Amino acid sequence: MSAAASSAILGEGPLAIICGGGSLPFAVADAAQRRGRGVVLFAIEGAADAQRVTAYPHHWSRPGGFGRFCRIARNAGCRDVVFIGSLVRPTITALWPDFKTLSVLPRVIRLFRGGDDHLLSGIADIFEDEGFRLLGAHEVAPEILMPAGALGSRQPTARDHADIARGLAVLQATGPFDIGQAVVVADNRVLALEAAEGTDQMLSRLADLRASGHVHSPARVGVLVKAPKPGQDRRLDLPSIGPQTVERAARAGLAGIAVVAGSSVVAEPQKIAAAAEKAGLFVVGVDAVATV
Amino acid sequence: MSAAASSAILGEGPLAIICGGGSLPFAVADAAQRRGRGVVLFAIEGAADAQRVTAYPHHWSRPGGFGRFCRIARNAGCRDVVFIGSLVRPTITALWPDFKTLSVLPRVIRLFRGGDDHLLSGIADIFEDEGFRLLGAHEVAPEILMPAGALGSRQPTARDHADIARGLAVLQATGPFDIGQAVVVADNRVLALEAAEGTDQMLSRLADLRASGHVHSPARVGVLVKAPKPGQDRRLDLPSIGPQTVERAARAGLAGIAVVAGSSVVAEPQKIAAAAEKAGLFVVGVDAVATV
Numbered sequence: 415m416s417a418a419a420s421s422a423i424l425g426e427g428p429l430a431i432i433c434g435g436g437s438l439p440f441a442v443a444d445a446a447q448r449r450g451r452g453v454v455l456f457a458i459e460g461a462a463d464a465q466r467v468t469a470y471p472h473h474w475s476r477p478g479g480f481g482r483f484c485r486i487a488r489n490a491g492c493r494d495v496v497f498i499g500s501l502v503r504p505t506i507t508a509l510w511p512d513f514k515t516l517s518v519l520p521r522v523i524r525l526f527r528g529g530d531d532h533l534l535s536g537i538a539d540i541f542e543d544e545g546f547r548l549l550g551a552h553e554v555a556p557e558i559l560m561p562a563g564a565l566g567s568r569q570p571t572a573r574d575h576a577d578i579a580r581g582l583a584v585l586q587a588t589g590p591f592d593i594g595q596a597v598v599v600a601d602n603r604v605l606a607l608e609a610a611e612g613t614d615q616m617l618s619r620l621a622d623l624r625a626s627g628h629v630h631s632p633a634r635v636g637v638l639v640k641a642p643k644p645g646q647d648r649r650l651d652l653p654s655i656g657p658q659t660v661e662r663a664a665r666a667g668l669a670g671i672a673v674v675a676g677s678s679v680v681a682e683p684q685k686i687a688a689a690a691e692k693a694g695l696f697v698v699g700v701d702a703v704a705t706v
Numbered sequence: 707m708s709a710a711a712s713s714a715i716l717g718e719g720p721l722a723i724i725c726g727g728g729s730l731p732f733a734v735a736d737a738a739q740r741r742g743r744g745v746v747l748f749a750i751e752g753a754a755d756a757q758r759v760t761a762y763p764h765h766w767s768r769p770g771g772f773g774r775f776c777r778i779a780r781n782a783g784c785r786d787v788v789f790i791g792s793l794v795r796p797t798i799t800a801l802w803p804d805f806k807t808l809s810v811l812p813r814v815i816r817l818f819r820g821g822d823d824h825l826l827s828g829i830a831d832i833f834e835d836e837g838f839r840l841l842g843a844h845e846v847a848p849e850i851l852m853p854a855g856a857l858g859s860r861q862p863t864a865r866d867h868a869d870i871a872r873g874l875a876v877l878q879a880t881g882p883f884d885i886g887q888a889v890v891v892a893d894n895r896v897l898a899l900e901a902a903e904g905t906d907q908m909l910s911r912l913a914d915l916r917a918s919g920h921v922h923s924p925a926r927v928g929v930l931v932k933a934p935k936p937g938q939d940r941r942l943d944l945p946s947i948g949p950q951t952v953e954r955a956a957r958a959g960l961a962g963i964a965v966v967a968g969s970s971v972v973a974e975p976q977k978i979a980a981a982a983e984k985a986g987l988f989v990v991g992v993d994a995v996a997t998v
Contacts (some may be wrong), residue, residue, distance in 0.1 A: 580883070587879045591872070593896045604885045607899040610921050611911060619903060619911070629902050 427491035428452030429554060430546070432475075432483075433462040434499025436656055437681035438551065438558065440466050442498050445555030454490050456483055461499065484544050495541055498551040552679060560655075560699040562675040566687040568696035570670055574637055576602065578672040578700060581639030589644040595653045598668065600636025605629055613640070617662040624667050634694070636668045641702060642677045653678040655697070657689040664693035675699030719783035720744030721846060722838070724767075724775075725754040726791025728948055729973035730843065730850065732758050734790050737847030746782050748775055753791065776836050787833055790843040844971060852947075852991040854967040858979040860988035862962055866929055868894065870964040870992060873931025881936040887945045890960065892928025897921055905932070909954040916959050926986070928960045933994060934969045945970040947989070949981040956985035967991030 429446050433439035433455050439462065443453045455472035473486055538548045552559050570578065577599040584597045584604060594608030598620055608616045623629040640653040655673055663671050680686055690697045721738050725731035725747050731754065735745045747764035765778055830840045844851050862870065869891040876889045876896055886900030890912055900908045915921040932945040947965055955963050972978055982989045
C-alpha cells in the first residue's frame with residue numbers, strides 16, 4: 415500500500431461522511447470505526463436513512479448548510495471528507511444554496527453545463543478550497559470494493575460472458591462522452607443504455623418493455639453491465655450495486671449483473687449474495703476488458 | 707439518376723406497400739401514384755391507419771398472412787415490395803406465424819439473436835427468396851427524404867449546433883453496436899440514448915425526468931439528434947420523424963430536432979413545419995458529420 419493510500423485510511427482526525435441514500439454510508443462508517451477512526455455523519459435530508467444514522471455521531475444537512483458543514487466539520491477536527499450514497503443530481507445545490515453565495519455561482523453554473531464528471535469534480539474543488547481533503551470512499555474503506563468473481567453461487571454462462579464483453583465494449587465507446595455507466599445486453603442485443611435516468615430507472619424501463627412485448631428475449635437472458643467511466647473522478651461517483659439492484663435486474667428478466675471488480679462498490683455483499691441466490695441471478699466482478 | 711434508381715422509381719407492375727402505422731405509407735403511395743404507378747397496400751392490423759387505407763386498393767394482413775401476402779401480391783402482378791411505417795419489433799412474427807413454417811424458423815430465431823439491423827436484413831432475404839424485390843421507401847419516393855436546412859422558420863443557435871455535433875459523434879460511436887438511432891444532448895450533456903425503447907419513449911422519459919427535477923437544464927435547451935446507423939439496411943428501417951415527434955420534443959423541453967438530411971424520412975413536411983412553428987422549435991436537416 416502506498417504512503418498516500420495508508421494516510422487516507424488512517425487519516426487525520428475523524429472522518430466527515432456526507433451521507434446520501436442506501437447502505438453504503440454506513441458500510442464506510444463501520445469500516446473506518448473498525449480501524450479505530452472516529453466518524454461524523456452529515457446526513458442529507460430526503461436521502462440518508464434517518465433510522466440508521468442515529469447509530470453514529472451525526473448532523474442533519476439543512477438549507478444553507480454548506481457554510482454550516484464547514485464550521486461543524488472544522489470544529490470536530492475533521493480534515494478528510496467522504497461523499498457517499500445515492501444522491502440525485504439537483505440535490506446538491508437545492509440542499510446547499512449557499513454554494514451559490516460563496517462567490518462560486520458562476521463556477522457552479524459552468525459545471526452544470528458539462529456532464530456528471532464535470533459537475534462532480536468541480537464540486538470536489540469547492541470542498542478543497544475550504545481546506546478539506548475530499549477522498550473516495552474506497553480510499554478510506556477498500557473493503558467496500560467489488561471483488562473479482564461471483565457473489566453467491568451462480569456463475570455466468572458462455573453466452574452471458576459474451577453479453578458482458580459486448581456491454582463493456584459499449585461502455586468503452588460511450589465513455590468519452592461522459593454518459594452513463596451501465597448498459598443491458600441480452601443475447602448480443604443492446605436493450606438499454608443509461609444516461610441521465612440512472613440504473614434503477616433503466617432497469618424499470620426494461621421490465622416495462624418486456625411486459626408490453628416490445629422486448630421479447632426469453633426470461634433470464636441478458637446482463638446488466640456496470641463500469642466506471644474513463645477519467646471519472648472516483649472520489650464522488652463510483653458505480654455501485656446493492657440488493658435492490660439484484661431485485662430490479664430480476665424483475666427486468668435478466669440472467670445477472672457484471673461490474674468491474676475493484677472499481678465498483680458493494681454496500682452489503684452478503685445481502686447481495688443472498689438476493690442473487692433467491693432470484694437465481696449471478697453477480698460477478700469482472701476485468702475491465704472482458705475476455706469472451 | 708442511375709439506371710437502377712430509375713428502375714426502382716418506375717418499377718415493374720404495381721408497388722406492394724406493407725403498411726405500418728403513421729402517415730408515411732400514404733406519402734409513399736401518393737408519390738408512386740403521382741408517377742402513374744399502381745399501388746396495392748397490405749395494411750398491418752393494429753398498426754396501419756384503418757381510415758386512410760380505404761382510399762387505396764388494399765388488403766388487411768391476417769394471421770397466416772405471409773403465404774397469403776405472396777399469393778395476392780403475385781396475382782396483382784407486384785414484384786416490388788416496400789415495408790414502411792412504424793412497427794414494433796415482435797409484430798412481424800406475431801402477424802405472420804407462417805414465417806415460422808416456411809422452413810425459415812431456425813433462421814428467424816437466429817435473426818432475433820442479433821440487433822435490429824440483423825433481424826431486418828434477414829427478413830429482406832426471406833422476401834427475396836419468394837421472388838420479390840424489397841426496396842427502400844426512399845428508392846420509390848425520394849421526396850419523402852428530409853431535405854438539408856430547416857423545416858419552418860426557426861434556426862438552431864450556435865449552442866444548438868454544438869449539441870448537434872456532439873449528438874452525431876455519440877451516434878457514430880455507438881453505431882458499431884447496432885443500438886439506437888437517436889440521442890438527446892442539452893448544453894453539451896447527453897441526457898438520453900435510445901436503445902430498444904424507441905424515440906417516442908425516450909422523449910417521454912426525458913419529459914418525466916424534467917418534471918421530477920432529475921434533469922434541470924433550462925427549458926428550450928437541448929436537441930434530439932437522429933441519424934442512420936452505419937451499415938443499416940435502409941430498405942427497412944430509415945429514421946423518421948413526424949409532427950408528433952415535434953410535439954414530444956416540445957414536451958421534453960427541447961430547443962429542436964436535427965436529422966441527417968437525405969437519410970431520414972419525413973412523412974408530412976408541411977405539418978412538421980407547422981408543428982415546429984407552433985411549439986417554437988427548430989427542425990433541421992444536417993450533414994452526417996456536423997461542423998461546430
